[in-house]
Amino acid sequence: MLGSPCSARLRPAVRRVIEMQPSMARLYKKAERLMSLAEFALIDRIRARTLERDDILLGIGDDAALLQPRANEQLVVTADTLNSGVHFPVETPAFDIGWKTLAVNLSDLAAMGARPAWCTLALSLPEASEDWIEAFADGFFALADQHDIALIGGDTTRGPLSLSVTAMGQVGRGQALRRDRAQAGDDIWVSGTLGDAAGALRLWQQGALSIATATLLADYESLRLRLLRPTPRVTLGLRLRAFAHAAVDVSDGLLADLGHIATRSNVAAHVDADSLPISHALRELLGRDAARDCALRGGDDYELCFTAAADQRDALHYLAESLDVPLTRIGRIAEGQGVHVDGEAADGGYQHFA
Known part of the structure; x- marks a missing residue:
């Protein structure tokens, strides 16, 4: 618990050596005391x-x-x-x-x-x-x-x-959203835009904006904010309990996280790549293909991906307007297995131990 600070201490054998030298011992005790006070x-x-x-x-x-x-x-x-x-x-x-x-x-x-x-x-x-x-x-x-x-x-x-x-x-009780409740015939939805954080990280690592124009720098700053200060969709999640069958947050990339829903629900997820919500800033900075790759595989979006029955479309459009949170329909759930993009089997996303 925060209440018992942990001070880093030297191993006994090392400490004995230090204590044989009075000046070093005094320095050690002073450093240890300052460390504890700081904690x-x-x-x-x-x-x-x-x-x-x-x-x-x-x-x-x-x-x-x-x-x-x-x-x-x-x-x-x-x-x-x-x-x-x-x-x-x-x-x-x-x-x-x-x-x-x-x-x-x-x-x-x-x-x-x-x-x-x-x-x-x-x-x-x-x-x-x-x-x-x-x-x-x-x-x-x-x-x-x-x-x-x-x-x-x-x-x-x-x-x-x-x-x-x-x-x-x-x-x-019994109201939690889960990954294992998607049904064949459901629409697939995502909140916000995808790929911004991954695009910002790619540009940050490449140092690609050292000579960028002011407009491009403004675009980059908007992406960088998505990387450093993501917006957790807490209110949206609370409201989705009335509409969604299954849900997951997009942390490791859309394909990877939607894949969790497909696997846990034993269904296939079909994504229309042209429907992906990609920001203007990301397209301008990376181009169409790289922006799409970030949206599909990049991760760190912390948006919500969820499935809902097709007859909930009007209600979800109204919900998006009332919360001022964009909701985009990007595909459908069907019988089968895996995630498919434009009809082709797909995989990808961030893997910690790959």
């Missing part, structure tokens, strides 16, 4: 920012939290880890890291149709920089406050930059 300050800083909720009986400061879920509701739990250099570039601003650390978990709750409630946060930090921690907390709690989710505990340790969140939400 206590981190815990106090985070505790001061967290939201209060009536269903938290005991939060940060004890060995574990005590929670009181609502009657007749089921608990939805998800966890994600973000590592520097894998899930975000090493030069990513701390505010954006804080935002995204929570956003990816909220997206999972959205895909289940759950209302966010509580979360834990585990931090591995190379150093306890006050400015970095302040900016990280600003990003994390900016999003947490939007969705009324409270931090109830976690852990801190010293090491390479890594962040893990476990998020918990609640949903009415």
Whole structure:
């Protein structure tokens, strides 16, 4: 729990060698003391920012939290880890890291149709920089406050930059959206636009905009914002409980995540590539073919992909207007297996251990 800071300590044999040299011993003890003080300050800083909720009986400061879920509701739990250099570039601003650390978990709750409630946060930090921690907390709690989710505990340790969140939400008994309920004849829908985050990362890694025009730079910044500060579709997920048969959040790429629905529901998913919602900025920066590839395989979109009966089309168009969230019909569910694009079997998407 956030309440017992973990100080990095040298192995006993190494420490004995240091203690034989008084000057080195004094330096070691001073560094250890400063480390502990920094971690206590981190815990106090985070505790001061967290939201209060009536269903938290005991939060940060004890060995574990005590929670009181609502009657007749089921608990939805998800966890994600973000590592520097894998899930975000090493030069990513701390505010954006804080935002995204929570956003990816909220997206999972959205895909289940759950209302966010509580979360834990585990931090591995190379150093306890006050400015970095302040900016990280600003990003994390900016999003947490939007969705009324409270931090109830976690852990801190010293090491390479890594962040893990476990998020918990609640949903009415039997109302959760799942991957295994798609039916032959369903339409396939996605929210927002696809491929923007993957396109931004590709351009970032290539350094391709060093001589770009102001217009292209503006397009790139819009894509970069999608990469660093994704918008979890929490409200949409709550509303989709009345319409969707199956749902998944698009984190590893449309083909990979739609493939989860196809596999779990034992159906085939047929996608019309010309129907994919691709932003003007992505097309301008990458061109038609590369933009389409990002939309199909890129990942990091954190949009919702879901299936619904064909007779729900008018209701879903109205829902899109009422929430000001674009919803695009991109294909259909049929008997069979696998994911197909324009009639051809397809696979792809991000794989962590490929």
